[in-house]
Amino acid sequence: MEDEVERRQIEQILELDQEELQIEEVEGFLESSDDDRDTNGVASTEDFTFNTNLTSLHSYLGEVDDTRHRSAFWEGGAILNIPLFYLEGVVLFPEATLPLRVIQPRFIAAVNRAMNQADAPYTMGVVRVYRDSDNGPLRLAKIGTTAEIRQYRPVEDGTINVVTRGQQRFHLRRRWIDVEGAPCGEIQIIEEDVPFRTPRDAYAKLAPLSNLRSQQMPSLNASSLGGGNEENDSEANSEESFESELSQTERRIHQAAIGSSYESDRTDESLSSNDDDKLSESDDQSESPCLNDSSFILSSPSNHEKQIRNAGLGIGTKSMARKVSRPRSHPSRTVSRAFWPYWVYQMYDSYCLAQKAADLWKQIVGKPSMDGFVKKPDLLSFYIASKIPISEPTRQELLEIDVISCRLRREIELLERLDRIQCRICQTVIARRSDMLVMSSDGPLGxxxxxxxxxxxxxxxxxxxxxxxxxxPDKEYSWFPGYAWTIINCASCENHMGWLFTATNDKLKPKSFWGIRSCQVTDEMR
Incomplete structure (x- = not known):
C-alpha cells in the first residue's frame, strides 16, 4: 500500500516538472497582501493545490533505496563508537528528517562505515559545528544526535545520497580519524527525562497544605491562609481537579506527601514557643526558607529543584511559607510545608506545559489538532524545537536541555515572544510570525x-x-516540486537570506513563497 502511494506521489512530481515555466513580475511578489490570511493572521491553506507530502519525499535527490533497517534504541548511559557527520548551520533533533548529499571523501567514508559496522549498523552521529565570529575557527558542539540511515543510493560520480532520521541525543566524549579518513567519535547516549503529571520529586517537597487544611483542618482556613471561603473552595476544587488527572500511582504518592505533611504539622503544634522564636529569627536571615533549608532536602538537588529555585518560587514570599521548627531528630519534619496552590504544580507539569505549547504552536502555524503530541510531551518538545523559526544557536540550546518541562518552558517563552523575523547582520525585519506558511508535511521549517x-x-x-x-528562476534541483527557485539577499546588507520559490504553472497555489535560512535570522524578538 505504501509503495502504491509513493508511486502516485512520484507521478505527481513528474507531471509538475513537465509544466512550462511561467514567472510573474517581481513587483507582484514584493507587494503586501492580506487576502490569503485567516482571521488569526495565519496564512490560509484553503486555496492550496500543492501537495505538501511531496516535499518530505526529497525527490530532488533522485532514486534512493529504503534500507529497510530500523536501529534499536540504546539505554541511557550506553557508550558507542560511531562515525560522525559535522554540519554547519544545522541542528538535528530526535524524530527529525535530515537529507544528505555526501560529496567530501571523509564523509563518504563515514557513511560507508556506518552502513557496514556491526555494533551500531546504519547509525552515525550528527554534530553541529559553529564559529564564534564570522572569521573565527570552527568549533564542535558537545551534544549531538544519532542519525539512522533510512534511504541510501550511491551516485555514478562517487557521491552518496542518503535520507536519515534523528534518533537519540548523545554527549561527544572524544573523537578521532580512522585509517580510512572517516571522522569517528566515542559517544554516550543521554538518558532522557520521563514526563510526569507533576514535576519529579515535587510531591514530598512542596506538599499543597492549602488543600489539606481545607479538607482536614477547616477551622484553620481563615487564620492560616487569610482568605475567604470562596477562595478556599475554589482552590480546593482546583486541587481535586488536579488529583483527578493523576494516575493511581501518582495519586498515592501525592496523598502520601500530604499525609506526611499533616503528621509533621501536628507534631509542630506541640513544640515550645522558644523553638518557634529561634526558627523565626533564622527565617528572617533567609529569603526562601522553604527551598533553601538544608534539613528538608532529602537528596541531592535534581534539575527540577534547581529550576524551581532559579524561578524564584518562595523568594520574597515569607507570608506564604509557614514558619515551623524542623529538628533533624524527627524524620517526618524533613518534609517541606508550603502553601503552594495547584497552578504552581502546573508550571512544571510536563503535560500542562505540552498543552500550552501546542496551543501556541497552532496559533502561529495554523496546524490541525496536536492531541497526539500533547500526550507525549517529550516528542512534542523535540518537534517544536526542530520547527520553530529561531536561530541555530538557540535551537542548539534547546537540544542541550535535559529536563522536558524546562525545554517546554523555554519553547513557550520563545513562542510567546516570537513576532518578527530579522536579518542576523543588519536586524532588518523581513517577515512576521503571521507570514509563516506550511509547505511541507514536516512543518514550516525543514x-x-x-x-x-x-x-x-x-x-x-x-x-x-x-x-x-x-x-x-531555476527549476533544477528544486526542493519543492513544481516550483522554481531564485536566490534572495538582504537588500540592506546583501546577506544571503534564502530563496524565492515561484510556481511553474498556473494550477499551483500558492503562486509564490519565500524560503528563509534559519542560520541567517536573529533571536532579537520583540
Missing part, C-alpha cells in the same frame, strides 16, 4: 540539501520584505 552537499534549514513564509532577487 532541512534540505543542495546539489553541492550543503544542508540548509529553511523556514517558509507567504510574504517577506526588504529582500532583493539575484539571478533568474
Amino acid at each position: 532541512a534540505y540539501v543542495n546539489a553541492y552537499g550543503t544542508v540548509h534549514e529553511v523556514m517558509t513564509f507567504c510574504k517577506a520584505n526588504g529582500l532583493a532577487l539575484i539571478g533568474l
Whole structure:
C-alpha cells in the first residue's frame, strides 16, 4: 500500500516538472497582501493545490533505496563508537528528517562505515559545528544526535545520497580519524527525562497544605491562609481537579506527601514557643526558607529543584511559607510545608506545559489538532524545537536541555515572544510570525540539501520584505516540486537570506513563497 502511494506521489512530481515555466513580475511578489490570511493572521491553506507530502519525499535527490533497517534504541548511559557527520548551520533533533548529499571523501567514508559496522549498523552521529565570529575557527558542539540511515543510493560520480532520521541525543566524549579518513567519535547516549503529571520529586517537597487544611483542618482556613471561603473552595476544587488527572500511582504518592505533611504539622503544634522564636529569627536571615533549608532536602538537588529555585518560587514570599521548627531528630519534619496552590504544580507539569505549547504552536502555524503530541510531551518538545523559526544557536540550546518541562518552558517563552523575523547582520525585519506558511508535511521549517552537499534549514513564509532577487528562476534541483527557485539577499546588507520559490504553472497555489535560512535570522524578538 505504501509503495502504491509513493508511486502516485512520484507521478505527481513528474507531471509538475513537465509544466512550462511561467514567472510573474517581481513587483507582484514584493507587494503586501492580506487576502490569503485567516482571521488569526495565519496564512490560509484553503486555496492550496500543492501537495505538501511531496516535499518530505526529497525527490530532488533522485532514486534512493529504503534500507529497510530500523536501529534499536540504546539505554541511557550506553557508550558507542560511531562515525560522525559535522554540519554547519544545522541542528538535528530526535524524530527529525535530515537529507544528505555526501560529496567530501571523509564523509563518504563515514557513511560507508556506518552502513557496514556491526555494533551500531546504519547509525552515525550528527554534530553541529559553529564559529564564534564570522572569521573565527570552527568549533564542535558537545551534544549531538544519532542519525539512522533510512534511504541510501550511491551516485555514478562517487557521491552518496542518503535520507536519515534523528534518533537519540548523545554527549561527544572524544573523537578521532580512522585509517580510512572517516571522522569517528566515542559517544554516550543521554538518558532522557520521563514526563510526569507533576514535576519529579515535587510531591514530598512542596506538599499543597492549602488543600489539606481545607479538607482536614477547616477551622484553620481563615487564620492560616487569610482568605475567604470562596477562595478556599475554589482552590480546593482546583486541587481535586488536579488529583483527578493523576494516575493511581501518582495519586498515592501525592496523598502520601500530604499525609506526611499533616503528621509533621501536628507534631509542630506541640513544640515550645522558644523553638518557634529561634526558627523565626533564622527565617528572617533567609529569603526562601522553604527551598533553601538544608534539613528538608532529602537528596541531592535534581534539575527540577534547581529550576524551581532559579524561578524564584518562595523568594520574597515569607507570608506564604509557614514558619515551623524542623529538628533533624524527627524524620517526618524533613518534609517541606508550603502553601503552594495547584497552578504552581502546573508550571512544571510536563503535560500542562505540552498543552500550552501546542496551543501556541497552532496559533502561529495554523496546524490541525496536536492531541497526539500533547500526550507525549517529550516528542512534542523535540518537534517544536526542530520547527520553530529561531536561530541555530538557540535551537542548539534547546537540544542541550535535559529536563522536558524546562525545554517546554523555554519553547513557550520563545513562542510567546516570537513576532518578527530579522536579518542576523543588519536586524532588518523581513517577515512576521503571521507570514509563516506550511509547505511541507514536516512543518514550516525543514532541512534540505543542495546539489553541492550543503544542508540548509529553511523556514517558509507567504510574504517577506526588504529582500532583493539575484539571478533568474531555476527549476533544477528544486526542493519543492513544481516550483522554481531564485536566490534572495538582504537588500540592506546583501546577506544571503534564502530563496524565492515561484510556481511553474498556473494550477499551483500558492503562486509564490519565500524560503528563509534559519542560520541567517536573529533571536532579537520583540
